[in-house]
Amino acid sequence: MELSKIDELLDLAKSGDRRSLSRLITEIEQSQDPPKLHSESIWTLGVTGPPGSGKSTLIGKLVMHWSNLGERVAVLALDPSSPISGGSFLADRIRMEGGDIGENVFVRSIASGNSPGGISPRIWPMCHALSLCGWSRIVIETVGTGQSEFRIAALADRLLLVDGPDRGDIIQAEKAGILELADIIAVNKSDLPGSSLAAQSIRTSLDLTDGDTREVLLVSALEGSGIEKLASAIDSCEPNSGRNEVIMREMLISEWDSILLSHPEIDEVIRKLCDSSITIGDAINSLRKSSLKGG
Ligand SMILES: Nc1nc2c(ncn2[C@@H]2O[C@H](COP(=O)(O)OP(=O)(O)O)[C@@H](O)[C@H]2O)c(=O)[nH]1
Ligand SMILES: [Mg+2]
Numbered sequence: 001m002e003l004s005k006i007d008e009l010l011d012l013a014k015s016g017d018r019r020s021l022s023r024l025i026t027e028i029e030q031s032q033d034p035p036k037l038h039s040e041s042i043w044t045l046g047v048t049g050p051p052g053s054g055k056s057t058l059i060g061k062l063v064m065h066w067s068n069l070g071e072r073v074a075v076l077a078l079d080p081s082s083p084i085s086g087g088s089f090l091a092d093r094i095r096m097e098g099g100d101i102g103e104n105v106f107v108r109s110i111a112s113g114n115s116p117g118g119i120s121p122r123i124w125p126m127c128h129a130l131s132l133c134g135w136s137r138i139v140i141e142t143v144g145t146g147q148s149e150f151r152i153a154a155l156a157d158r159l160l161l162v163d164g165p166d167r168g169d170i171i172q173a174e175k176a177g178i179l180e181l182a183d184i185i186a187v188n189k190s191d192l193p194g195s196s197l198a199a200q201s202i203r204t205s206l207d208l209t210d211g212d213t214r215e216v217l218l219v220s221a222l223e224g225s226g227i228e229k230l231a232s233a234i235d236s237c238e239p240n241s242g243r244n245e246v247i248m249r250e251m252l253i254s255e256w257d258s259i260l261l262s263h264p265e266i267d268e269v270i271r272k273l274c275d276s277s278i279t280i281g282d283a284i285n286s287l288r289k290s291s292l293k294g295g
Helices: 002-014 018-030 055-068 083-096 120-132 147-154 167-175 195-207 227-236 243-261 266-274 280-293
Strands: 044-048 073-078 105-110 137-142 158-163 184-187 216-218
Touching: 002 018, 002 120, 018 105, 018 120, 044 055, 044 147, 055 073, 055 137, 055 227, 073 120, 105 120, 120 137, 120 243, 137 147, 184 195, 184 227, 195 216, 216 227, 266 280
Parallel strands: 044 137, 044 158, 073 105, 073 137, 158 184, 184 216
Antiparallel strands: none
16 A cells, blocks of 8 residues: 555656655655665765764755756755754755756755654665656765764765864764765865864874775865865765675664664553663563564
């Protein structure tokens, strides 16, 4: 039933109907069991980094760059703090760049709270749906604060880390393991003092790993400098060989989380934990037993 609705919307969306595309994304977002969609030609870029580092502004520039070349660019903005303004903010930014959210640009904010079992397992079918509908570049913006947000970005084919000139941001990224996973590292706000130093400090920390040839690019999303170089670095980035294992691990963890979070008895188990009538060990055992029973 649910699947045929998705198929129907997908057909309409493929023929260029944007309202159907929006509804399709909503259906996937809210589905109990995310559909298995597959596009051979999918192209995805995850963009992560601390709040305020300029991810949305930079994505706005990249979107304009690609859409001027005739590409169709879709952006999924995941902002758990302000799911609605996240996307519309990005849309405003793109408009500010003198562009319009025209035929070749699709921006959608995703509210992680709307999805049963978390958003992670749904992002992938959304990206495949977009690709099947002819969106040649799919960008996923996540706030690089928590592990779960970072996990989503790590699932993309290539990962761009955006940092600001603030040294604290870089230390955060290092701690979270993002620096290790990023294919491209951009230090944004090169118009501000401290950014060259920040880039240098990242290079130094990469140098400690033998054979790490990743570029650290200085860009200014505000002034539009370094964007073309960044776009070409994105196109020519070598897939990070250590990443597949990490990706598989992250996928497994996020699927596992999703199974746990959508467990019908989870609320009851948490209640019992709160009134100390069971231990964490009991909770795990009982959830495991009942999920086995339920198949
Ligand atoms: N000076 C300067 N400010 C920037 C640059 N890029 C973004 N900003 C500003 O940084 C703030 C946060 O930008 P935003 O794109 O929302 O960051 P996000 O939270 O990472 O998505 C905004 O006030 C932007 O105008 C830049 O290249 N230089
Ligand atoms: Mg943003």
